[in-house]
Amino acid sequence: xxxxxxNEIQNPRPWPEGHEQLRFRQAIEQAVLADExxxxxxxxxxxxxxxxxxxxxxxxxxxxxxxxxxxxxxLGHSAVxxxxxxxxxxxxxxxxxxxxxxxxxxxxxxxxxxxxPEWRLFGIEPDDARAQxxxxxxxxxxxxxxxxxTHESDAYRVDGVGIGPKPLQKPHPPLWQAAASPxxxxxxxxxxxxxxxxxxxxxLERAGRLVGLYRAAAAxxxxxxxxxxxDQVGFFTFVHCADTDDEAMRNGAAAAAAWYTxxxxxxxxxxxxxxxxxxxxxxxxxxxxxxxxxxxxxxxxAPSEANLxxxxxxxxxxxxxxxxxxxxxxxxxxxxGSPETCRKKLRAYAELGIDxxxxxxxxxxxxxxxxxxxxxxxxxxxxxxx
Numbered sequence: 001x002x003x004x005x006x007n008e009i010q011n012p013r014p015w016p017e018g019h020e021q022l023r024f025r026q027a028i029e030q031a032v033l034a035d036e037x038x039x040x041x042x043x044x045x046x047x048x049x050x051x052x053x054x055x056x057x058x059x060x061x062x063x064x065x066x067x068x069x070x071x072x073x074x075l076g077h078s079a080v081x082x083x084x085x086x087x088x089x090x091x092x093x094x095x096x097x098x099x100x101x102x103x104x105x106x107x108x109x110x111x112x113x114x115x116x117p118e119w120r121l122f123g124i125e126p127d128d129a130r131a132q133x134x135x136x137x138x139x140x141x142x143x144x145x146x147x148x149x150t151h152e153s154d155a156y157r158v159d160g161v162g163i164g165p166k167p168l169q170k171p172h173p174p175l176w177q178a179a180a181s182p183x184x185x186x187x188x189x190x191x192x193x194x195x196x197x198x199x200x201x202x203x204l205e206r207a208g209r210l211v212g213l214y215r216a217a218a219a220x221x222x223x224x225x226x227x228x229x230x231d232q233v234g235f236f237t238f239v240h241c242a243d244t245d246d247e248a249m250r251n252g253a254a255a256a257a258a259w260y261t262x263x264x265x266x267x268x269x270x271x272x273x274x275x276x277x278x279x280x281x282x283x284x285x286x287x288x289x290x291x292x293x294x295x296x297x298x299x300x301x302a303p304s305e306a307n308l309x310x311x312x313x314x315x316x317x318x319x320x321x322x323x324x325x326x327x328x329x330x331x332x333x334x335x336x337g338s339p340e341t342c343r344k345k346l347r348a349y350a351e352l353g354i355d356x357x358x359x360x361x362x363x364x365x366x367x368x369x370x371x372x373x374x375x376x377x378x379x380x381x382x383x384x385x386x
Contacts, residue, residue, distance in 0.1 A: 001349065003040060005030070006360045008045045009024065009027050013052060027362065028069060029372070031070060035070035035072055037379030039073055040074060041073060043108075043358050044062050044063055045059060046079065059080075063103075063107075067103035075106050076107075076110065077110050078234075078358070080092055080096075083114065083124050090139075092140055097166055105167075109173050110194075111137055111176070112178035113130060116272055138225050139156070141171075144166055147162060171227035175194065175230055176188075179195050179196065182291045182294045183280065187217075189219075189220070192230065194230040194232035194234060195214045197210060197234070198235060199349070200260075200333055203331040203332070204352065213290055219231075235349065238360050239342065239357075240374050242370070248338070251366055253325065254322050254325035256364030257334060258321035259365065270314055306328060309323075335359070339377050
């Protein structure tokens with residue numbers, strides 16, 4: 001299993017003078033250190049209107065800056081928001097190929113549909129997001145590998161245009177899809193692209209079943225959207241390592257995990273999304289296929305403690321930080337503690353067949369110097385986990 005870093009440039013209050021500049025400088029320092037230590041990839045999100053949750057609204061610029069400050073670590077979009085009002089597929093192809101040249105061939109490109117608040121901000125109809133994401137997955141690799149590109153649909157019309165530059169990596173950089181539901185895991189596999197998920201609110205057992213769902217779909221892929229099947233699984237979760245378990249907690253791990261949980265659920269309007277996802281799952285559970293089988297297998301299960309906790313938060317309850325941390329830790333979805341504790345938890349994920357553990361280390365109010373120390377300590381575990 002490769003150890004990567006996942007970054008959102010979080011900016012929790014209170015804000016000191018020059019806080020935005022400070023956050024970008026800290027992120028660059030963390031990436032340079034990760035490059036020196038042998039981390040596999042730096043994954044940068046794209047979010048808009050996210051407030052404290054993320055300053056990463058122009059990840060292509062951040063990654064371009066990192067391409068000039070690093071030499072080994074790969075540079076990943078996790079992921080570009082694919083509907084056309086966010087990013088036209090031509091611009092996605094052009095920017096990623098340019099970054100591939102600037103970085104010496106180190107790009108990994110993820111695409112995703114995004115969610116309700118960002119659709120609303122950019123005037124995107126939710127019903128259009130899925131189809132436009134599919135078209136982006138089909139269009140971008142063809143633009144990279146065709147001398148002249150043609151495409152016609154309700155959303156896009158391109159007639160024999162040469163799109164450049166072409167990527168440095170041949171035939172093109174690996175493609176990925178961010179996924180938050182069983183249907184999306186199957187979708188990524190059937191497209192022949194890698195899948196990027198989160199374990200933060202998932203038990204090890206359910207994460208393992210999602211890996212199995214993806215692997216089965218990818219194994220059945222005979223017509224990938226790109227020139228090859230990128231059969232890889234990446235998951236991100238909160239990772240914080242200190243000299244001892246007690247020190248990790250003193251650094252603010254419980255408060256950071258709780259802050260992230262509440263802030264993410266609020267930003268993504270999870271209550272509304274939950275209703276929409278449930279309606280879709282009710283349709284899928286009646287359908288044959290991998291996702292239907294997966295959902296039918298879950299139908300008789302009682303809600304997990306994490307499910308119940310999230311429901312309380314969505315209902316507006318102020319759940320104590322320590323309780324949030326304890327519930328998430330009980331299902332082994334957080335990697336927090338001493339190097340030995342973190343090694344044990346990371347190995348459990350490796351045994352699930354995860355290819356890339358994307359460590360979210362700059363989270364909430366954990367001080368920058370403690371983040372750097374955690375990056376160093378996890379970096380020392382990289383050879384063992386490889």
